[in-house]
Amino acid sequence: MIIEIPNSETIELKNIVFDYNGTIAIDGELIEGVQTYIDELSSIFDFYVITADTYGSVEQQLQNTKCKVIKIEKDFQDIKKLDFIKKIGSANTLSVGNGRNDRLMLKESILGIGILQDEGICTETLMNSDILVKSIFDVFEFLKNKNRLVATLRN
Numbered sequence: 001m002i003i004e005i006p007n008s009e010t011i012e013l014k015n016i017v018f019d020y021n022g023t024i025a026i027d028g029e030l031i032e033g034v035q036t037y038i039d040e041l042s043s044i045f046d047f048y049v050i051t052a053d054t055y056g057s058v059e060q061q062l063q064n065t066k067c068k069v070i071k072i073e074k075d076f077q078d079i080k081k082l083d084f085i086k087k088i089g090s091a092n093t094l095s096v097g098n099g100r101n102d103r104l105m106l107k108e109s110i111l112g113i114g115i116l117q118d119e120g121i122c123t124e125t126l127m128n129s130d131i132l133v134k135s136i137f138d139v140f141e142f143l144k145n146k147n148r149l150v151a152t153l154r155n
Contacts, residue, residue: 001043003146007155011110013045015088016143018067019081019097019105020051020058024118024136035065038142044065045143050084050105052077063122077101082108096139103128111149113139 002013014061016101018024024034030066034072038047047067052060052074072080082104085093095102095109106112107128114121115130115136126132131152 001143001148002147003153005150005153006008008153012029012092013094013143014092014112015094016041016045017048017050017081017085017088017093017095017109018048018107018136019095019099019102020056021108022098022117023060023096023102023115025047025055025061026118028057030061030065030110031126031136034136037137037143038067041143046088048084048088050081050104052101078104085109094143097134098122098125100124106130113142115139 001013024031024090048070049067050070050072052072058069069086078101081101085095085105085108090108093109094111095105095113096113097106098115098119098121103125106125109126112129114126114132116132116134
């Protein structure tokens, strides 16, 4: 997806990286409707879910979803998420998260979205975000209608 932002840069999004808990899941359970959106948009974007899997449920919850699950060790999660963004290409990656361990990933990505749902958002992560949304479904609507992103990011 090419996003031309008036008086700013043009962004080409290829990768979408989600944190798991607090972003697309609450207390280890995938939020109802998330799978449908990921599957629907998987022909346009490569979806990744990166997590230390606090509840041990990510693989079971996402087993039939068109995304790649990246499990990381519990130590230095922020650095591991940052390294992953660099590996797949930060210039073409939108990332979404809420925890302190997401702050570097959001800052490194061409577009970082902080999400304020049931688990809240870490202030450092908020400050490293380009956009703050109230629901994961707001992110999917951005991906379905790029003019929403343009309206939010234009100068």
